[in-house]
Amino acid sequence: MYEGLSSPNIHTPANLSEYASIILHYPASSLWAGGTFIMSRPDAYPSHRMNAEIIYLGEIEEMHRFQRNDRFAEFGAMVTLDEIMSTGKTVLPRALIENIQTIGSRLITRRATLGGAIAAKDFTTSFPGTLIALDATVEVRFMKKKRLHSRWMPLTRLLDRSGRIALPPQGLISRVRIAFSDKNCQFFSQAGSFMLAPEDSVSAAFTASLDQDILINPKIAITYPLHGICYSRDIDSIFSSLRFPLDDDEENTLESMIFTFVESSFPDISPLQKTRTRGIMRSIIDTLNERSLTSSEEE
């Protein structure tokens, strides 16, 4: 029906050096990983841009690799979420596994890739937040002086001021390294569907070690798909200064502190997102209270 109107040119590099030469010739190209997000947009087809160039990353062999040692697992950015589940379900951090499980059917996880989930354009999936809470690092490849350079960095370094993952121009994420966490408190919770109702959805990932009623190295990241990731070291340090279990007053103070930060970062979130965020925060605090009471009883 629309054939020939604006068919994008597809480039399929077989390795990263081919990618580098393509991106040099076509610097305005769009990168295509699994395509689940791009294809699920209502205006995905026909393409509005004339002479669009797409670089399909699915043929780059080194981005499909997976390796692990006793400290971390390293995934190529084109490893699908289904492959992550089948290779690392027993060893990977629980928060990540729970995050993948919320996506639902394998018809989607079989196509969605880790790199695509992190670097989706103008949209934030629940994955970067979870990976931030898990201290994940990513290898970013970027062009500098016509050459492809690589740098490992924590995912938090890629967060811009608006809470979105921002890659350098013509850059891509090639590998993701996730440490095997020994943190004994890991939660992932999502309310609403990120793909079908992004304006009302929210997810939160929390990791920490609860030792003698005190949280060690806590990290919390709250994600709003259309706005970005709410992550701050200040909130982490508020959590680490607390002694659990919290009473009602302490719980309310903590909640209002977090909310002040959330509202100052994202003033446009919907009332339903606010209510859902409050609900998720409550459930995290309740679980921490319960854990601390159980552990003190055991002692």
Add this chain to the structure above:
Amino acid sequence: MKIDCTIDGKTLTLSLNSDKPLSLILRENMGDDGAVNHCNGEMCGLCTVLVDGKAMLSCLVPAFEIRGKTVVTFDSFRKTRNMKDIEKAYEAAGRFPCSECYASRSLIFESLIEEGITDEEEILKELSIVRCPCMDPEDAISIVRKGIEIRRKRNVRRTQLA
């Protein structure tokens, strides 16, 4: 863009927009507008097809990704022996999907039976993409398990005959 692929057993060379969704290709270029839905990426689950034997949502697959691949829609799948196994499993379980989701559920069942997945959680998760409420989860699980049993028996019979 010229794309070589096999759709329902026919080897074709199609001239298409490279980012055209497979669901639209099947409806507009192949005339298969009865069995394949085009929900514009809303993930309704009713546009399921088999790509190289694996169930996929055709609205999420762009044209350039089917180069050299084999696509099977329900239109051709329903004439196969594998569909007969699934029909037998429906009869054994005493439950049939409704006419709306019959095609997509049958293709997802085929993918699960082919992979031999018996884990309840995995079966339900795979089927969760079809939001039609016509089938109970227990029935879906028993259909997959029955289907695997029927397929295994048929394969054993075939090897014995060979």
